[in-house]
Amino acid sequence: MDERQHNQIAKWERRWLALSGLMSLTFVILIAYNLATEGTHIAQRTSKAAPEQILAQDVFREPGVRQLAPGKIQVTTVAQAFVFQPADITVPVGADIEFYLAAADVIHGYQIERTNVNVELIPGEVARLNYTFDDPGVYRITCNEYCGIGHHNMLGTITVLPASQWNAPDAQRGASATDGPGVYAANCASCHGADGAGVRGAFPPVAQHAADLVVDEGRDYVVDLLLYGLQGAINVDGVAYNGVMPAWSQLSDEQLANVANHITIDWDEDGVLPEDFEPYDPSEFAEARGQQLSANDVYQRRNE
Amino acid sequence: MTTATANRAVATTGHPERRVTFAFLATGFLALLIGALLGPLQALNYAGIDLYQHLPFLASYYQGLTLHGVLNALVFTTYMNAAILLYFPAREMKVPMNMPFVWATYGIMTGGLAIAGVAILANTSNVLYTFYPPLSGHWGFYLGLALVVVASLMVAFETLRMRAVFRRENPGQVTPIITYMAVMTQLMWILASVGIVVEVVVFLLPWSMGLIAGVDPALARTLFWWTGHPIVYYWLLPAYISWYGFMPKQAGGELVSDSLTRLAFLMFLMFSTPVGFHHQFTDPGISAGWKMVHSLLTMFVGIPSLITAFTVAASLEVGGKRAGGKGVFGWIGKLPWNNASFTAQVLAMIAFIFGGAGGIVNASFNLDPLVNDTAWIPGHFHLTVGTAVTLTFMGLAFWFVPHLTGRRLLSNRLALASAWTWFVGMMIFALGMHWQGLLAVPRRAQISAAPDWAYAGTEVPAAITGVSGVFLLVAVILFFTVLIGTITSGQRLLESQRPAIPFVDAKELRSVGVLKVLDMVWGWFLIAALLVAVAYLPTLIDMFINQVGIQPYRLW
Numbered sequence: 001m002d003e004r005q006h007n008q009i010a011k012w013e014r015r016w017l018a019l020s021g022l023m024s025l026t027f028v029i030l031i032a033y034n035l036a037t038e039g040t041h042i043a044q045r046t047s048k049a050a051p052e053q054i055l056a057q058d059v060f061r062e063p064g065v066r067q068l069a070p071g072k073i074q075v076t077t078v079a080q081a082f083v084f085q086p087a088d089i090t091v092p093v094g095a096d097i098e099f100y101l102a103a104a105d106v107i108h109g110y111q112i113e114r115t116n117v118n119v120e121l122i123p124g125e126v127a128r129l130n131y132t133f134d135d136p137g138v139y140r141i142t143c144n145e146y147c148g149i150g151h152h153n154m155l156g157t158i159t160v161l162p163a164s165q166w167n168a169p170d171a172q173r174g175a176s177a178t179d180g181p182g183v184y185a186a187n188c189a190s191c192h193g194a195d196g197a198g199v200r201g202a203f204p205p206v207a208q209h210a211a212d213l214v215v216d217e218g219r220d221y222v223v224d225l226l227l228y229g230l231q232g233a234i235n236v237d238g239v240a241y242n243g244v245m246p247a248w249s250q251l252s253d254e255q256l257a258n259v260a261n262h263i264t265i266d267w268d269e270d271g272v273l274p275e276d277f278e279p280y281d282p283s284e285f286a287e288a289r290g291q292q293l294s295a296n297d298v299y300q301r302r303n304e
Numbered sequence: 305m306t307t308a309t310a311n312r313a314v315a316t317t318g319h320p321e322r323r324v325t326f327a328f329l330a331t332g333f334l335a336l337l338i339g340a341l342l343g344p345l346q347a348l349n350y351a352g353i354d355l356y357q358h359l360p361f362l363a364s365y366y367q368g369l370t371l372h373g374v375l376n377a378l379v380f381t382t383y384m385n386a387a388i389l390l391y392f393p394a395r396e397m398k399v400p401m402n403m404p405f406v407w408a409t410y411g412i413m414t415g416g417l418a419i420a421g422v423a424i425l426a427n428t429s430n431v432l433y434t435f436y437p438p439l440s441g442h443w444g445f446y447l448g449l450a451l452v453v454v455a456s457l458m459v460a461f462e463t464l465r466m467r468a469v470f471r472r473e474n475p476g477q478v479t480p481i482i483t484y485m486a487v488m489t490q491l492m493w494i495l496a497s498v499g500i501v502v503e504v505v506v507f508l509l510p511w512s513m514g515l516i517a518g519v520d521p522a523l524a525r526t527l528f529w530w531t532g533h534p535i536v537y538y539w540l541l542p543a544y545i546s547w548y549g550f551m552p553k554q555a556g557g558e559l560v561s562d563s564l565t566r567l568a569f570l571m572f573l574m575f576s577t578p579v580g581f582h583h584q585f586t587d588p589g590i591s592a593g594w595k596m597v598h599s600l601l602t603m604f605v606g607i608p609s610l611i612t613a614f615t616v617a618a619s620l621e622v623g624g625k626r627a628g629g630k631g632v633f634g635w636i637g638k639l640p641w642n643n644a645s646f647t648a649q650v651l652a653m654i655a656f657i658f659g660g661a662g663g664i665v666n667a668s669f670n671l672d673p674l675v676n677d678t679a680w681i682p683g684h685f686h687l688t689v690g691t692a693v694t695l696t697f698m699g700l701a702f703w704f705v706p707h708l709t710g711r712r713l714l715s716n717r718l719a720l721a722s723a724w725t726w727f728v729g730m731m732i733f734a735l736g737m738h739w740q741g742l743l744a745v746p747r748r749a750q751i752s753a754a755p756d757w758a759y760a761g762t763e764v765p766a767a768i769t770g771v772s773g774v775f776l777l778v779a780v781i782l783f784f785t786v787l788i789g790t791i792t793s794g795q796r797l798l799e800s801q802r803p804a805i806p807f808v809d810a811k812e813l814r815s816v817g818v819l820k821v822l823d824m825v826w827g828w829f830l831i832a833a834l835l836v837a838v839a840y841l842p843t844l845i846d847m848f849i850n851q852v853g854i855q856p857y858r859l860w
Contacts, residue, residue: 009560009618020610024603027668031599034670035592041673045588050852081859106438106857107521109586109677113744118673120586122522123438124852127588140758144677144746146432148439148859149364152749155758201363201427202860231857244857 040130043119046100047126054102054126055250063250065089067168073097079121080104080246082150082190084141090159092166093136101127105246109144112158120145133160149202149243153190180262183255187248188263196267202243204236210260211268214277217302222264223280223288224298226256232299247295253282324406325391326708331414332383333701333787336694339375340780342368344773347733350679350740351770354752363427365750366860371424373433374449377689379417381539382452384697386413386459388542389490392549393463393483395805397470406462413455420448430860432748434528435508437519440856443512450504453497460490478819481562481810482549488569489541491829492534495836496577499530511856518853522589526847529580530840537576537605539689541569543696546649547616550700553806554646555639557623562810564615566822568608573832575605578839585672594843595669601839602667609660616653619808644719648699651727652692658734659687679769680741682748683734691730695723698783703803705787710802711794714786722782729775736769 035042047054054060055078063076063085073095078085080103091097101110103121111118112131119127133139143154177183185194188206192198196207213222229247233240248256257280265279345355349365356365386409394401422444423429429441435449463486467479479487503524511519548565552558559565581598584590624635640646662684665671675681702719706712713719743762745751751759751766759766822828 005622006560013561013564013614013618016614017607017611020607024606027664028600028603031668031670032596035596039592039670042592042669043586043588044592048589048850048852051854081857106859107436107525109746111677111744111746116673118586118676119588120584120677122525122587122589123854124520125522125589140744142744142746142749142758144744144749145436146366146439146748148857149366149430150859151366152746152751152754155755242858244859 041116043099043101043127043129045125046128048124051102051104051123054124055104057126059100060102061250065091065169068098071095074100076100077110077156078102078104078250079108079110079143079154081106081148081244082143082154083187084110084143084154084156085250087141087156087186088159089156090161090166091133092163093133093160094163095132097131097133099127099129099131101129105244106147107145108147108154109142111142111144113140113142115139118144133158136160136162149199150190178252178255178258180258180260180266183251183259184262187251188259196263200239201241204234204239204241206263207267208269208272209236210263211265211270211272214264215272215274219280220284220288221298221301222260223256223284224291224293224301226260227285227288228291228293228298229295230298230302231295232302234299234302244295249289253285256280256285257282319395320403321391321394321401321406322708324401324403324410325387326705327410328383328387328390329701329705329708330791331410331417332380332387332697333784335375335379335383335417337780337784339372339380340776342372343376343780344777346372347736347773347776348770349750349752350737350745351766351773352752353770354750356750361425364430364860365753366430366432366748367424367427369748370430370432374420374424376694377433377539378449379452380697381689381693382413382456385489385538385542386410386456388545388700389463389486390459392545392805393466393486396480396482396807397466399466399469399473401466402462405458409455409458409462412458413452416448416451416455418448419444419451423448427860428858434532436528437508437511437521437524438854438857440508440512440858443509446504446509446512450501450509453501453504457494457497460494463487463490478816478823479825481559481565482545482807484566484823485541485545485549485569487825488566488573489538489545491825492541492573492576492832493538495573495829495833496531496534496538499527499580500532500535503527503531516853518855520847520851521854522587523844523847523851525584525587526580526590526840526844529583530577530836531580532583533580534576536685536689537572539693541572543652543693544568544612546696546700547612547653548619549808550806551616551646551649551808552619552623553808554643555620555623556626557619557621559615559808559810560618560622561615563815563818563822564611565810566819568611568615570822570828571608571611572605573828574835575601575608577832578836579605579667580840581843582667582669582672585669586676589847590843592669594839597839599667599669603664606660606664606667609656613653613657620650642716642720644713644716644723645699645702647720648702648723648726649696651723652695652699655687655695655727655730655734656692658731659684659692662687662738675741677747678741679737679745679747683737683741686730686737687734691727695726695730698726699723701787703806705790706794706797707803707805709791709794710797710799711790712797714789714794718782719786722779722786725775725779725782729772729779732768732775733772736765736767736772739765740769
């Protein structure tokens with residue numbers, strides 16, 4: 001390479017370097033300006049505590065939609081494997097919506113399509129952000145952080161209505177269905193399957209197995225299992241499972257009793273339940289709430 | 305061992321480094337083979353087609369995805385780096401490797417791979433290659449990965465040791481160019497690996513063994529990304545070594561600027577690590593101010609790649625013009641396009657232009673929320689890691705494997721076909737995945753099993769992604785036919801017929817003073833460490849003080 005060619009390349013090299021630097025600097029200025037003027041969708045952590053303490057806070061005890069003032073909405077959502085509580089909500093167009101989001105077990109994601117709402121929900125943290133929908137429509141919510149075998153089923157919707165069509169609820173409760181099949185479909189089907197057959201090796205079956213549990217472990221066991229969850233290695237019909245059943249104590253006593261009856265009585269194909277089996281009553285769940293069990297306590301009971 | 309037997313060993317095996325280098329290379333490509341065969345299934349999954357249910361040895365999509373990510377992103381790259389960052393400096397400086405130490409390194413790395421591999425295959429550790437707690441794998445998974453990292457640091461130690469020997473034996477000489485690039489890569493990796501070492505050894509390993517009850521997920525993520533972004537440069541820089549160090553020679557040109565090459569690698573040492581928050585823009589627990597600092601530093605780390613684009617392109621242009629190319633673009637046609645090794649690496653560079661542009665979007669704090677954790681992200685890194693790095697290593701292998709094994713390349717034509725199919729397949733994949741990502745289709749999800757309503761309206765990009773899987777399957781079969789065919793049945797070459805290492809000519813040392821300053825590598829290392837401390841410690845100290853421990857979960 002001769003001197004002339006080298007000098008020519010060196011000249012362009014300096015121009016290229018200057019251009020690269022200028023481009024990067026321009027990008028940084030644009031990013032800073034953009035966020036300073038319209039950055040309220042960026043989630044901030046408002047508190048950090050053990051997940052049980054967070055879920056006991058007022059805003060999360062009954063997650064859903066509240067109207068704080070005309071044009072001012074609060075949305076609270078709890079993410080847990082593999083559902084959003086509540087999954088489907090309705091908000092008015094143009095309202096200033098304040099989101100409070102938390103994860104109950106592992107890390108989940110919360111992304112609303114066609115918006116720049118995208119938050120990492122980390123157990124132990126409460127995330128807050130503000131967003132205003134300008135257009136009515138149905139927006140899909142996805143969990144976009146891998147959270148386990150049912151991750152792809154963790155979905156929700158936000159229906160944005162014209163303000164005139166939207167009625168302020170006291171709170172659009174999580175899993176608003178109260179009938180047994182409805183509660184099952186909203187909360188349980190993403191793991192155990194719509195027909196209760198489960199996923200071999202990943203999620204045990206519920207159909208028939210729930211009735212078997214009543215016979216083998218006692219009717220109270222099913223109450224504790226739903227309220228406090230279960231963690232540890234189990235064996236169902238010769239297949240090993242080693243996962244986690246989340247606690248469902250945020251559902252109402254009525255919802256829990258109805259879903260318990262659905263999975264035990266409706267799905268007792270073999271007819272193992274005794275003739276005189278009494279359907280579950282909400283009061284049984286109300287009483288069992290005082291025990292403060294852990295998922296491991298329930299597991300220990302199963303093995304006794 | 306007597307001198308006579310030592311001489312005989314050299315006479316029969318040539319350079320003893322070849323065998324250990326080939327061991328690293330072959331094990332790396334074996335990992336790529338297994339990982340890459342699963343890739344097309346992932347692409348088809350994003351088109352709504354589930355073939356996983358037909359694989360009896362995998363329990364779920366997510367187990368396959370864990371295997372794919374760990375083998376391709378972590379294992380393949382680490383083995384290739386060991387081969388490249390040990391062998392070329394050793395040959396360039398003519399300093400022998402410490403053979404027992406390097407074989408021990410290979411043993412530790414492979415032992416770690418075996419332990420982690422068993423844990424994944426046993427369906428105990430479907431935590432993907434980012435293994436965010438509180439999802440918890442088996443302790444064997446973390447132990448195995450830790451051993452792979454330890455071995456990679458032993459490789460770094462050996463590269464630095466060889467340079468120290470060279471300096472002792474050649475006082476006053478500047479580190480030669482290939483070695484300089486390798487040394488800077490290793491220093492960057494030493495600084496970068498601190499995060500993952502602390503995460504795994506202090507937190508995840510004892511936690512998965514039940515020795516500690518809880519781990520703070522936000523802290524663990526932050527430590528992960530301390531390493532997680534620069535690890536991308538740890539994968540990329542060995543490819544850059546081939547681009548700067550060998551390709552100009554392959555094109556008949558020369559490296560147009562020795563000092564600018566060194567400056568680029570110095571900037572990678574400085575700016576690769578203090579940028580991890582750009583993977584955590586959507587984490588609520590990190591302050592917006594510090595995220596903005598990392599966004600700024602990430603823009604800086606784009607500059608050495610822009611320098612690379614200029615310097616490498618200019619070096620190739622010199623070659624094309626020497627071959628008779630005229631005008632602004634005329635030299636391009638004169639490049640050795642019939643050389644599979646060269647063409648594969650040029651295609652890798654072209655893919656990297658698109659990958660780099662997408663990377664600037666990801667690094668922009670305000671744009672990232674639109675694409676974070678969507679299909680856009682794997683679309684992006686299959687251009688950078690999956691094409692720029694992997695296709696470069698494939699192209700490198702087309703001369704390096706004959707050089708190491710003394711076997712002629714099975715077929716240059718098949719090799720060319722594999723490179724082109726890989727490139728076209730990955731470009732199609734990237735188009736489909738970037739597009740799906742903009743429609744908020746999440747990454748790492750078994751889309752084929754999701755309810756039908758969820759992704760209605762995304763059928764066109766989904767189909768594009770699916771088509772790419774077919775191309776890539778063909779590319780994998782072609783490439784491994786060439787590679788395995790070369791190793792097992794390539795025509796034997798005489799010692800004098802083996803392809804020589806195409807060390808670049810870089811004689812234009814304009815200012816020895818500048819080179820001497822650039823050569824003060826440990827001083828630059830200290831400055832880089834200081835920058836990392838400033839960028840990370842305020843956030844990390846706060847996280848260490850305010851930990852909320854979470855129990856392990858196994859949700860598969």
